[in-house]
Amino acid sequence: MTGAQPRVVDFPLRRPGEPFPPPRYDDYRRHPGLVLSYLPNGNRVWLVTRHEDVRAVLTNKKISSNPDHTGFPNISDTMGVPRQEQIPGWFVGLDSPEHDRFRKALIPEFTVRRVREMRPAIERIVEERIDALLAGGRTADLVADFALPVPSLVISTLLGVPPADREFFESRTRTLVAIRASTDRQRDTATKELLRYINRLVAIKEKWPGNDLISRLLATGTLSAQEMSGVLMLLLIAGHETTANNIALGVVTLLLNPAWVGDGRVVEETLRYHSVADLVSLRVAVEDVEVSGQLIRAGEGIIPLVAAANHDAEVFTCPHAFDPARTERHHVAFGYGVHQCLGQNLVRVEMEIAYRRLFERIPGLELAVPVEELPFKHDGVLCGLHELPVRW
Amino acid sequence: MRISVDSDRCVGAxxxxxxxxxxxxxxxxxxVTALTFAPDPGERxxxxxxxxxxxxxxxTVHDHGQGHSQGRDHDHGQGREDGRGHDGVVVDDG
Structure with missing residues (x-):
């Protein structure tokens, strides 16, 4: 098997007008072993598309998440997004055991119990945003006016951002995400303003601890000040646009499939069906390793395509159908292995409350443009919508 | 059905x-911590x-009669275990 000639395919950039996940993924998945692709810089990268193989890659200790390793697939050249620097505390780019110190410090903040305790605060945030929508007339852009602010406000609550600063925090985080509405320079400024703000917030919590994540993290004494700001920026970035895109895409899917409105199972199926973080789990082999019968050499990049895995017909019955009643729940929308999304239960609760309250309070909600005209993000790392024009 | 949990491996998902x-x-x-190591059959x-x-x-589930089903069998993407006497725990479905 390892001697067989691998199939070479174009790098899986999303194309305007193409459905997501692209039909090409079904084709790649049928090919035995892995398919090979090349990044614009010429580096080889293996694409992993089957559910079983994706889980195997994401739990293999010969395969690293650390972008400092030679051959790491730096897709930012391809997608036109700035490379995340290896700043201290950016632990998604670390392997065990270095990674574990950060994860362990944060796990208590995201337990099922802790997330349940956050419910009333999330409910309040969602209600206030719907109040604002209704006060603003009969049309809205649900991305800018709802999907983006909700997770940003949830994160600011989690971090203990004082209410007076939440508008500042929300506007700067929105600038970071709005790749169409903001310039590189504006995003750069917003990043620095947020980092400066976070550093000041940490200094304040050091002096006057409160009942919040930053204060508790400081009390553990396990992270340096530099690491603290890296960790906090990571939480912000990891939890913001991802959640927003799931909220927006879920609302569209519910508008197209109104029979499912009010059914809590929509959350899990939205996560699987849309798989917004398809190009997020990037890896590199640090030793020669075999995956699905294919030999991967040390220093070769690997991209597990979670959207492809989540539409694997070997695992999910009629994978391209949106079916919240399906019983297969083991999608890899949050990744798999030690890096699996730490905030996944928080996201689930945000999505559930957002869908439920939006349709309860605005039962006449409908798209303001035909679905084919919705601006899908073909140009970002994450799948989502640039705008979601609605009316009621 | 008997189970065991390994908090060293747990990532708090x-x-x-x-x-x-x-x-x-x-x-x-x-x-992770177990509330029982012998869950009711209804919890299967x-x-x-x-x-x-x-x-x-x-x-890890130690499920007598069906081999055992657990997640600890592809640590390195290879070398599956045979499922008997895992971790030295005597397995019994009861």
């Missing part, structure tokens, strides 16, 4: 608690789902 809240809990550090499906969803293979 909480999927076990959501799947089988009568069987699993998260301790003060957010790591919930426990299986917890095993299936756990991203770090921290739960």
């Amino acid at each position: 909480g999927q076990c608690v959501l799947s089988a809240p009568e069987v699993f809990d998260q301790d003060a550090e957010g790591l 499906d919930a426990v299986r789902q917890a095993v299936e969803l756990c991203p770090s293979h921290a739960i």
